[in-house]
Amino acid sequence: MTTLNLAILAALALVSAAVLIAPLRRALITRSLFATYKKILPAMSDTEKTALDAGTVWWEGELFSGRPRWQKLLDYAWPKLTPEERSFLDNETDELCRLMDDWQTTHVHQDMSPEAWKYVKEKGFLGMIIPKEYGGKGFSAYGHAQVITKLATRSSASAISVMVPNSLGPAELLLHYGTDAQKQHYLPRLARGEEIPAFALTSPQAGSDAASIPDFGIVCKGLYQGREVLGMRVTWDKRYITLGPICTVLGLAFRLYDPEHLLGATEDLGITCALVPHDHPGVNIGRRHFPLNAVFQNGPNWGKEVFMPLEFIIGGPAMAGQGWRMLMECLAAGRSISLPGCNTGMMKMTARAVGAYARVRAQFKMAIGKFEGVEEPLARIGGNLYMSDAARVMTAGALDLGEKPSVVSAIIKYHVTERGRQSVNDGMDILGGKGICLGPQNFLGRAYQQLPIGITVEGANILTRSLIIFGQGAIRCHPFVLREMRAAQNPDAARGLVEFDAALAGHVRFSIGNALRTLGMGLTGAAFAAAPAGVAAETRAYYRQLSRFSAAFAFLADVSMLTMGGDLKRKEKLSARLGDILSLTYLCSATLRRYEAEGCQAADAPLMHWSMQDALLRTQNAFEGVLANFPNRLIAAGLRALIFPFGKPCVAPSDKLGHQVASILITPSATRDRLIADSFCDFGNEEDPVAALEMALGLTMQAESIEARIRAAQKAKQIAGRSFESLLADALAKGIVTAEDKALLERREVLRQKAIRVDDFPQDFGIGNPAAHVRPAEVPAAPASHREAA
Incomplete structure (x- = not known):
């Protein structure tokens, strides 16, 4: 062996020792990286930290791993209704739908009719999430979701009026954080409909940036019911508050300050949530907003230096300043159930009614649904509904498993509402003149008017896509990034260095592994990628392609974060496209899970194939959008060669497949029934x-x-x-x-x-x-x- 060989071996040994021996690695490599990392790590506010810590990581974490364990997905139980929930859906919910005439609601009453409101209260619609011990229904998240979805196939006013008390609001917050006395007083009254709740969060100066609400309270002493108590003087100005104009109890979010230190050493206690009777002195319940002919109750409220005792705080004085955490931990219900349910309901009604119309309406002696030009939007309506409903149901099932998937809730809120918008727009194109003339016979016009509501609320879609999905997902779902950040913020520097070193070493192995898998699957067309045993033969290629995209996404995300660092937060277009990749692979996962759960029925396969091929093409386009706009063009070229070594593999669904999907919508069949299942139709009523x-x-x-x-x-x-x-x-x-x-x-x-x-x-x-x-x-x-x- 030559001296040169010995030198090379010695050098390799030293490098290996520096990498593999942790104490040596920390001394030679990690310590300097740790110091640099702490300097470049963007400052994080307490509200950002709370948002990152809120909720749980579920299947989206598998997709971010680069090696999704598909059997784990298949092992998730597909949700089912209990006999009680099924009865309520088929009987009470159907009856409420019959009481709702959308034209009368929007044109005559400008609200649900008095009969419908009476029925909602008497039959327990406002207490679906309240446990039976408090007089509620105690429904599962899936049961709750099905009721909202069915109501939305009939009328947005009923769906929204019912969903708000059952999502992010007083009942949800009381269940998780309320004192025993608050629960015993309010929950039975809410369940019986004796109290109408509203939750006031949004301010004129703080819409999507809810953490910066200007509304405030000052801890002080004052008179309440004739005696001096410790309380707070609260000033607020809220708008867009659903059920606000008719509420009897107002959930109120504001920032609480304690300048006299009556509660402790901290002056700025943080965002606080309180429960305030509507007739409490100083509370002003305003008039109504007019939200695009959805005519649900919505309006402003305000108060100036309103004194209220600390017992009004949800959870009592001990929960002062904990409001942001409370809101973040409970946000999944509104995003995972209410809005996806409303928009999927609109999509089901569109698929049912527009599909039938396209077969019944004839032009040039042929049903218009058989024109190829009409088949194209019909295929989108069917495919988007199949995928959206799959994601909605799977996510509701996750909530019933105890998950609070904050990233997933943002994913389905954004993508289901956007697909709902596309579907209703497509339906309007097919209806033509009938769709644009409002009246009792127009079943789609009001849904078309109301679409922007779902796009706007619970976090505007633009913000959700460009900032939240990847911005939060990259930290929460990545197996190492959050560990590295927490290590850098550890006040014990020595302990932080050890934690950072372990996370960094794992991160390096993670990135290298994903890079190798990305290249390997790119060179082989994912022919040997993981696909779970026992799945339908027609879905195996999709599992393999998703495995390929998962590895490529994990590696691309790592490279993006490494090269752009904190600037990636400001590269909103790139962040949005990275979020699209994560989102679309989640929607694809839900679609495959649905197909398996429903027995892999051959007649349903066109819906599955169309939605998968369309989503995979969108995923590929999102990759291309990142690579085409990546700031470092040399790195972009290398990434493109790694991810797509032989070009892009995905193509749009064929015209033949689109024809098959369109045919499902215009032809009565068991497949069509499954697609529009649990949508309301007043069978036998010729005037409907x-x-x-x-x-x-x-x-x-x-x-x-x-x-x-x-x-x-x-x-x-x-x-x-x-x-x-x-x-x-x-x-x-x-x-x-x-x-x-x-x-x-x-x-x-x-x-x-x-x-x-x-x-x-x-x-x-x-x-x-x-x-x-x-x-x-x-x-x-x-x-x-x-x-x-x-």
């Missing part, structure tokens, strides 16, 4: 536009073979007629159709005319007399020139 469409769809399917005989006879000049009636009469006389056939076609024609009719109004739109807003519901005989011949 959705019910009329469903009945017309069934008869249209029966009539198609009869119409084919008539067209053939007409083409052979065996029969003739200038109108539908005369043509049908001639066909009967010539024996082309039977009397039963004729009766079926006539009945179908009546229902079809009901389904496609458009409302008209008096000149003043019935403003002086809302009850006379529309002519009596009748189906006028259309002129022959305006009818489609059979």
Whole structure:
């Protein structure tokens, strides 16, 4: 062995020792890196720390690992309703839907009707999350989610009015943090509907940046019920408060200060949540906002130096200053259940009604749903609904497992509301003129108007996508980043160095492993990537592609954080695209889990394939968006070669697949029933536009073979007629159709005319007399020139 060889071996030995022997590594490498890291680590406020610590990491952590354990996903129990929840959904919820007429709600009452409000209170809709020991329903998160979703298929006003007391609000906060006395007093009253709760968080100067609310309270002594007590004088100005105008108890968030140190040494105690009766002296309940014809109760409230005792604080004085943590820990309910439920409900109604309309409505002697141009939006409606509902159900199931997935809740809030917007917009395109003329027969117009509400509330979608999903996910879901940050913030420097060294060593191994897996799967097309045993053969390729994208995402995230550091927080477009990758792989995971849970039914496969292929293409485009705009172009080139060595593998769903999905929406079947399951339809009520469409769809399917005989006879000049009636009469006389056939076609024609009719109004739109807003519901005989011949 030469001297050179010995020197090389000695050098390798020294490097290995420096890397592998922890004390030596800390002395030679980590100590200097630790010092640099602490200098460049962005300052973090207490509210940011609280937000990062809130909630739990669930399946999104597996996706961030680069090696998702697919069997773990399949082992998650797919949620099911209890018999009590199923009964409530099929009976009480259906009855509330029947009490809701969306046109009457939005045009006449500007609220739920008095009968509907009475029913909501009496039947326990406001206490679904309250345990039975307090008089509530004690429903699971999934049961609660199903009720909200079904109500949204009928009316946004009912869904929103019911969801708010059951999500982020007084009941949720009392359950987790309230004193025994507060629970015993308020929860039974809330469950019985004797109290109407609202939660006041948003201020005019602090919308999405809720942590900076200017509302404040000062700890002091004052009179309450005739005696001097320790309390606080609170000044606030709130807006956009749902149920605020009719609430009887107001949940209030404000920052509490203790300048006289009556509670302790700290002056700025932090955000605090209190429960205040609406008629407490100094409380001002304002008038109503008018949120885009959703007409649910929403409005401002305010107060100036209102004295209230410390016992008003949720959890009592011990919870003063703990409000932000309380809000962050409970936020998952609103984001994971309420908003996804509302938007999925709109999507189910759109799929049902627009799908039926596309089969019933004919142009150029063909159902419009069979035009390729119409098939395209129909396919999006079906595919987006299948994936969104999968994510909604799986996430509700996570809550029932005890999870509080803060990142996942942001993911489905953003993506389900955006897909809901796309679906309703597509539905409006298909409906055309019927969709833009409001009235009792327009089943989609109000949903179209109300779409921005879900986009805006519980964190505006722009903010959620560009700042929260990756910004929070990169720290919470990454197996090492949060450990490194906490080590750097450890006041014990020696202990912090040890913790940082261990985390850093793991982080390096993690990044190298993901880099190697990314390259390996890129070179082999993920042919040998992990796919769980026992899954359907048609899904294996998707599991493998998701494994590939998971590894590539984990490595790309590491490189982005390493090269951009704190600047990545300000690179909102890049952060948004990285968040899209994490989000879309979560939606894909939920879709595959749903397909397995529902028995891998072949008839449902087009929905699964379309949604997976569309989402994987979007994921690939998000990767491309990051690489194309990566600040360091040399690193970007290297990343592209590593992630896509032979080009991009994903393509858009084919036209053939889109045709299959569109056909599901316009054809009655068990697959269509599963897609729109637990959506409301007032079957048998011909004056209800959705019910009329469903009945017309069934008869249209029966009539198609009869119409084919008539067209053939007409083409052979065996029969003739200038109108539908005369043509049908001639066909009967010539024996082309039977009397039963004729009766079926006539009945179908009546229902079809009901389904496609458009409302008209008096000149003043019935403003002086809302009850006379529309002519009596009748189906006028259309002129022959305006009818489609059979």
